[in-house]
Structure formats: structure tokens, C-alpha cells
Amino acid sequence: MKRYLNLYSIFFKNSLIRMMENRFDFLFRAIPTTLSLCINLLVISFIFSKINAVSGWNKEELFLLLGTYNIVWGIFFGLFIQNMAKINSYISRGDLDLFLTKPINSQFYISIVNPIDFGEAATLILGLILVTRGVSILNIDLNLIQVVTYVMIILSAVTLAYSLWFITMTFSFWIGRVYGLHEAFISFFEINKYPSDIFNGLIKNVFVYFLPLGVMVTFPTKFLLGKLDPILMIWGIVSGFGFLYISHLFWNFSLERYSSASS
Amino acid sequence: MNMSVISVKGLSKYYQVHQKEPGLAGSIKSLFNRKYYDVKAVDNVSFEINEGELVGFIGPNGAGKTTTLKTLSGLLYPTKGEVSVLGHTPWKREPAFQKQFALVMGQKNQLWWDLPAMESFILNREIYEVPKARFEETLSELSDLLEVQDLLKVQVRKLSLGERMKMELIAALIHSPKVLFLDEPTIGLDVVAQKKMRDFIKAYNIKYKATIILTSHYMDDVKELCKRIIIIDKGTKLFDGDLDEIVRKFADHKLLSMVLDKELNRRQIEHLSALGGVKEYAYPKLILQVPRENSNKVAAKLLQSYPVADLNIEESALEDIVREVFTGKDVA
Numbered sequence: 036m037k038r039y040l041n042l043y044s045i046f047f048k049n050s051l052i053r054m055m056e057n058r059f060d061f062l063f064r065a066i067p068t069t070l071s072l073c074i075n076l077l078v079i080s081f082i083f084s085k086i087n088a089v090s091g092w093n094k095e096e097l098f099l100l101l102g103t104y105n106i107v108w109g110i111f112f113g114l115f116i117q118n119m120a121k122i123n124s125y126i127s128r129g130d131l132d133l134f135l136t137k138p139i140n141s142q143f144y145i146s147i148v149n150p151i152d153f154g155e156a157a158t159l160i161l162g163l164i165l166v167t168r169g170v171s172i173l174n175i176d177l178n179l180i181q182v183v184t185y186v187m188i189i190l191s192a193v194t195l196a197y198s199l200w201f202i203t204m205t206f207s208f209w210i211g212r213v214y215g216l217h218e219a220f221i222s223f224f225e226i227n228k229y230p231s232d233i234f235n236g237l238i239k240n241v242f243v244y245f246l247p248l249g250v251m252v253t254f255p256t257k258f259l260l261g262k263l264d265p266i267l268m269i270w271g272i273v274s275g276f277g278f279l280y281i282s283h284l285f286w287n288f289s290l291e292r293y294s295s296a297s298s
Numbered sequence: 299m300n301m302s303v304i305s306v307k308g309l310s311k312y313y314q315v316h317q318k319e320p321g322l323a324g325s326i327k328s329l330f331n332r333k334y335y336d337v338k339a340v341d342n343v344s345f346e347i348n349e350g351e352l353v354g355f356i357g358p359n360g361a362g363k364t365t366t367l368k369t370l371s372g373l374l375y376p377t378k379g380e381v382s383v384l385g386h387t388p389w390k391r392e393p394a395f396q397k398q399f400a401l402v403m404g405q406k407n408q409l410w411w412d413l414p415a416m417e418s419f420i421l422n423r424e425i426y427e428v429p430k431a432r433f434e435e436t437l438s439e440l441s442d443l444l445e446v447q448d449l450l451k452v453q454v455r456k457l458s459l460g461e462r463m464k465m466e467l468i469a470a471l472i473h474s475p476k477v478l479f480l481d482e483p484t485i486g487l488d489v490v491a492q493k494k495m496r497d498f499i500k501a502y503n504i505k506y507k508a509t510i511i512l513t514s515h516y517m518d519d520v521k522e523l524c525k526r527i528i529i530i531d532k533g534t535k536l537f538d539g540d541l542d543e544i545v546r547k548f549a550d551h552k553l554l555s556m557v558l559d560k561e562l563n564r565r566q567i568e569h570l571s572a573l574g575g576v577k578e579y580a581y582p583k584l585i586l587q588v589p590r591e592n593s594n595k596v597a598a599k600l601l602q603s604y605p606v607a608d609l610n611i612e613e614s615a616l617e618d619i620v621r622e623v624f625t626g627k628d629v630a
Contacts, residue, residue, distance in 0.1 A: 038427070045421050053412045133408055136371050136401045138393035139425050291375075 039143060050151035064154030072161050075101055075228070090232040097230070099169035100256045104228055105162025106189060107252055111196045113155030118146050120217050122204040131293070142286045146201065166259075175259055188258055188268065191275030192251040196224065198278035205282070208289035227252040250274055303477060303509045304347040304370065309379035311340040311365050311533075339365040341533040342379075347511065349476075352503045354524035354541075355513040356620060362533040363513040367479045370511070371401040384477060397426050399477040402470045404485045407462075409454045415465040416450045419472050426473035433472065440468045443501055460491050467498065478502070480512040484519055496522050517617050529623055536623055544623070545613050552593040553577065553612045554586040560605035573599065582607070587614070 054061060079101065083094040092100070122145060125131045134144050170177065177185075203220045231239055231253045254271040257263040263271075314334040319327060340362040347353055355363045368374045369381060372388035372395070381388055386395035409418045423433045441447045444464040454462060471478075483499065484492040500523055503510050514520060520527055520541070527544065529537040537544055554574070561581050562570075570576055573596050574588035588596045593611055600606055 038424075042421075042424055045424055049410060049413055049417055049421075052417070053410075056412055130406070132368070132371075132373050132401070132403070133406060135373055135391070136396060136399075137425055138396040138427075 039140075042139070042143075043147065046147045047151065050153070053150045054153040061154055061156075065157035068154075068157040069161065072101075072105065072158075072165075090230060092230050092232065095169060095172055096256070096260060098165060099173065099259060100230055100252060101228065102162045102165030102169055103189070103256045103259075104252045105158050106166065107162075107192050107196065107227070107255075108224075109155045109157075109159030109162055110189070111193045113152050113159065114193075115146060115197055115200070116152055116155070117149035119200050119204055119220075121149060122201075123207040123216055126207040126293075135290075141290065142201070142283060146197070170259060173260070175261070177259070181258075184268075185255060185258060188255040188271055191272045192255060194275035194279055196251055198275070198282040200224075201282045202278070202285055205285050205289050208293055230256070301348075302346040303349045303351075303384055304345075304511070305380075305382040306346070306366075306370075307344050307380045309340055309343045309366065309369065309381060310338070310377050311362075311369060311374060312377045313337045313339055338533045340369070340376075343530070343533070343535045344379075345528060345535065345538055347509060349509055350503070350507045351526060352499070352510045352512070352524055354520040354527040355511060355530060356515075356517075356520055356527055357513075357530040360532075361530045363530055364481055365533075366530070367401070367481055367511065367513060371399070371479055372396070373401075397473060398475055399479065400470050400473070400475040401479045402467070402481065402483060404482040407466060409462070409465055409469055411455045412453060414451045415454055415457075415469065418454075418465075418469050419450075422469055422472050428473050432474065436472055436474045437468070439505075440471060443498060443505075444468065460494075463487070463491065463495075471502070474506060476506070476508055478508055478510040478512075480510065482514055483512060484514065484516055492516070492518070499523055517620070529620065531623075545619060550590050551575075551587045551614050552590050553614055554588060554593065554597055554600065555610045555612055556584045556586070556600065556604075556606050557608040558582045558584055558605050559607040562604070566604065 076098065079094060079097050082089070083097075087093065089097070125134075125145065131141075131145075134141050134148075137144070169175075200217075200220050203216065207216065231250075250271045254263060254267065258268060313336070315337050317333045317335050343362070343366065355366065357363050365374065369376055370383055370388055372391045375389050384395060384398055386392055388395065409415055419433075419437060422428075423430075428436070437450075438447075441450060444467065446461060446464050446468070449457060449461055449465070454465065457465065480499065484495050487495060496519060499510065499512070502508055503523075512519065512523065525540060527537070527539070527541055528535060529544075558581060562579075562584075567579075570586065574586045574592075576584075577587045578585040586596070586600075597609060597611060601609060
């Protein structure tokens with residue numbers, strides 16, 4: 036365990052070095068991120084100029100949701116996007132071999148080998164601003180324990196997002212080269228901009244229990260609003276680690292069946 | 299008794315490949331009814347390799363060389379057979395095993411582009427859990443051998459191709475593996491770089507008593523480095539033994555390589571075919587292929603009656619010999 040922490044710190048340090056080499060890149064990334072956030076805010080404001088509530092959510096609550104979305108997105112994308120995007124090509128081109136001969140867990144390695152995208156820090160910061168603003172405007176009182184719990188829920192949301200994405204990419208072993216597999220996942224992920232309450236019945240249950248996308252952003256937000264059922268909160272945290280375990284099983288299972296692409 | 303480091307018994311690897319009839323109709327048919335046929339990538343191959351040996355695997359494309367190496371590295375599960383490397387079963391991928399070998403494949407890169415090579419070495423040190431002292435020692439030895447001591451802190455993308463290749467080698471060997479699998483190590487390199495690579499491999503083999511298997515298309519790699527070669531074609535082992543042996547057994551011809559000091563007239567040229575096969579004639583160079591037993595006699599005759607300034611008697615080119623083995627001459 037300590038060894039993996041050491042390894043991770045090396046990758047982290049190297050990502051930092053790399054970012055400092057590419058300073059301007061980081062600044063440029065902040066611009067489209069801010070723009071995109073503003074557009075989302077405008078859309079919500081527009082909707083609420085016509086109606087008062089959407090599925091029991093008012094405007095400020097939706098802003099809070101958007102802020103949480105950006106926090107989860109910023110952490111998750113920043114840490115993993117450079118890696119997830121490449122898994123499909125590593126597998127189909129046989130580059131995976133280089134990882135498999137090393138005495139290191141291959142899932143771990145393939146998930147962090149490429150640098151952290153610090154450009155996403157802009158997303159994270161904007162998300163934090165939006166959430167802080169939302170908490171103050173909605174007069175939400177938070178004690179330390181609640182803040183820590185919120186952070187934990189966010190982290191399990193990130194773990195969940197990672198696991199679902201990783202499971203999706205592991206399908207590359209079974210279906211070969213798939214263009215857009217990873218874009219499809221990102222599009223899917225964007226459902227999180229909307230509270231899962233907008234879905235009814237069966238679809239809602241799918242998104243909360245089966246393919247728990249709905250858990251990732253809606254739950255932490257509901258927690259801040261004091262509207263999260265404790266049992267659901269536990270499900271939120273458990274599902275993060277549960278799906279992580281599933282991703283681990285699926286990856287190992289797929290590796291067993293893998294025969295590397297011939298030269 | 300010399301315990302073998304690499305032991306392969308009856309190794310076979312079969313694949314099922316989907317067969318499709320050509321054309322659109324064939325594609326549609328294959329959606330519903332997939333036909334498969336077996337490809338025997340490796341078929342009943344056995345050999346033993348002892349510590350410190352430098353063995354060459356040669357064979358045409360698709361012969362099964364890379365598949366064999368990948369199985370020895372633990373990347374593939376065999377269909378049949380037993381394999382043991384350093385006492386381990388490779389495909390179990392035990393860390394204790396992985397820390398002792400290295401697989402280097404042609405021109406695959408593992409170094410980070412934007413960072414100095416040193417950072418990649420440190421990463422590998424951590425991955426392989428190399429003790430600090432040994433790491434420093436190996437790094438210093440390898441960078442001396444490869445003459446890159448001053449370049450360790452330079453960003454990889456600023457290095458020349460040759461320098462990058464050397465850094466890749468160091469990264470791959472920083473854990474001082476006892477067993478090396480080199481898949482086409484000189485492919486894509488220019489002549490000078492090829493020679494340097496060969497020198498390095500030889501030096502590494504001697505210095506660390508490393509056991510090395512190398513696959514290559516280039517006969518020069520094999521000629522210079524390997525005392526023992528294993529010839530594989532269509533998944534089966536055709537020959538396993540000393541390079542000298544294969545030359546003696548299969549080369550029933552020798553080459554007389556001459557430098558002439560006067561152009562030959564027509565009669566002389568015609569008479570040449572009575573003495574042997576003309577392999578090459580481009581004045582002043584003349585190469586004649588003659589049966590082994592006759593080589594001395596023919597050489598004497600040539601020196602007597604032809605304007606020969608210089609004459610060498612050589613073995614057939616290794617390429618020709620190996621080609622003869624592939625085209626199915628008797629291995630007995």
C-alpha cells in the first residue's frame with residue numbers, strides 16, 4: 036500500500052513538472068471552462084425566468100447542483116482523462132504488453148500513467164466558488180462534520196465515476212477498436228447536470244441503483260440541502276467502492292482472455 | 299550440473315481466427331454464421347537455455363518467434379506445454395519473476411516525453427523496488443557503457459533518436475535483469491546505431507552474465523552475437539544448435555570472392571560456368587559459388603588462368619543458408 040502511495044506521488048510530481056513546462060496551456064484552458072460554466076448558468080436562469088421550480092428544485096438549488104457537478108467533474112477529469120482516453124488504443128495496438136510485464140498492478144498503472152490534467156483545476160475552482168456562494172445564499176449552516184461528510188461523498192462520487200468509466204473502457208478487450216467509446220461515456224456523464232429527480236419511476240431507479248450515474252452529483256447536493264435520506268447516502272458511498280471492486284474483477288477477467296495483438 | 303534458466307517443453311499456442319469469404323455477400327454471411335479456423339502460431343516447441351547464453355531466434359515473419367517470446371514473458375497463456383523461466387511459470391506474472399527479466403520490443407517507447415530520462419529511471423526504480431545503492435551503480439554502469447552520462451537530466455524530447463534509444467535501454471534495464479528478451483532490437487536503426495546496439499548487447503551479456511534471447515530479421519545481429527541459434531518457421535523448431543554447425547551442415551557450397559585486374563573476355567566468362575555458379579560479376583568484383591570439396595582446386599585453377607589480383611574463400615552467406623533451411627532441405 037505504501038509502495039503504491041510512493042508510486043502515485045512520483046506520477047503526481049511528474050505531472051506537476053510537466054504542467055509547469057506548459058504554463059500557457061493551463062491559462063488557456065481556464066477560458067473555455069469559464070465560458071462553458073457561464074452558458075450553463077445562463078440556461079438555468081433563463082429556464083427559471085419562466086417557471087419557479089423543476090421537479091422540486093428551485094434556481095439557487097440548481098446552481099448548487101451545477102457547482103457540485105463542476106467539483107466532481109474537475110477532480111475526476113483532471114485525474115483521469117488523459118488515461119481513460121488512451122486505454123482503448125493501448126489494448127487494440129498491443130501496447131498493453133509493456134505494462135503487463137512490470138511488477139505493478141496493471142489497472143493502477145494504466146489509470147495514472149499519463150499526466151494529470153491540471154487545466155481542470157479551473158473547473159474545480161469555479162465549482163467550489165459556486166457551491167460556497169450557494170451555501171451562503173440558501174442559508175445552509177454546515178458544521179465541520181458535515182463538511183467532511185460532503186467531501187467524502189464527493190470522493191466516492193469520483194471513485195464511482197472512475198469505476199464506471201473504467202468498466203466502459205475495459206469493454207475494449209471484447210469489442211476491439213471502438214471510436215467514440217470514451218466520448219459516449221462523457222455524454223452520458225453529462226446527465227449529472229440535471230437532478231435525478233427529473234426522471235420518473237423505472238428510469239430513475241436505473242440511474243440511482245443500477246447504473247448509479249444519478250448518485251454522483253445529485254446526492255452530494257441533496258446532502259448539502261439536508262434532503263438526503265441517510266440510507267441513500269450510505270448507498271452513495273458504498274456504490275463508489277462497490278463499483279471499484281467490480282471494475283477490478285472485470286479488468287482481471289478480461290486480461291485473462293486477452294491475447295495481445297501480434298506484431 | 300547446469301540448471302537451465304529457461305525451459306520450454308512442448309509449447310504450443312493455437313489461435314482461432316475468423317474466416318470470411320470475400321466480398322459483401324461474404325461479410326453479410328459472416329454476421330450470421332462465423333467460421334473459424336485454427337492457426338498454429340507455435341507448435342510443439344521445446345528447448346533449454348542455460349545461464350549466460352546468448353541465443354538467436356530466427357525465422358520469417360509469422361514464424362512464431364514473437365509469440366514464443368511473449369509466452370516466456372508471461373503475456374500469453376500457452377495452449378499446451380510447460381514453460382519455466384528462472385524457476386517461475388511466466389504467465390502467473392509473479393512480481394518476484396517480473397523483477398528479474400526485461401522484455402524489450404523494437405522501438406516501443408516508455409519514456410515520458412517532456413521530462414528528463416532520469417525521472418523515468420526513478421519511476422522504474424520504484425516499480426521494480428531496486429535498492430538505492432544498486433540503482434546508482436547500475437545507472438552509472440549503463441550510462442558509461444552507452445556514453446550518455448551527461449544527458450540524464452536533459453528532456454527526452456530534446457535528445458536525438460540515437461540518444462533516446464539509449465535512454466530507453468537504460469530504462470528497460472535499470473533493474474539489472476538476469477534474463478533479457480529482445481524482440482527485433484535493431485529494427486529501424488541506421489548502420490552505426492545497429493553496431494552500437496550489438497556491442498552493447500554483447501557487453502551486457504558478458505558483464506552481467508545475463509541470459510539473452512534475441513529475435514531478429516538481420517543476419518548480422520545473429521552472426522555477431524549468437525553462438526547458438528534456434529530456427530523457427532510456421533511455428534515449429536527447424537534447427538537448434540551452434541551457428542558453426544548450421545553453416546557446416548547446410549552450406550555445401552563455398553564462395554570464392556575475387557578482385558580482378560583485367561576484364562574477362564567472352565571465352566573466359568563461358569568457361570566460368572564449368573567451374574562453378576557465378577553469383578556476381580561486376581568488374582572488378584567476381585563471386586563464384588563452388589561445391590565445398592572443390593573449392594581449393596577451383597581456387598588454384600582460377601589463380602593460374604584468370605587475371606585475379608586477390609582471392610578469398612568464404613562460407614556461404616548466412617542468409618542463403620537459412621533460406622535453404624526454410625525451403626525444406628533435410629534437417630538431418
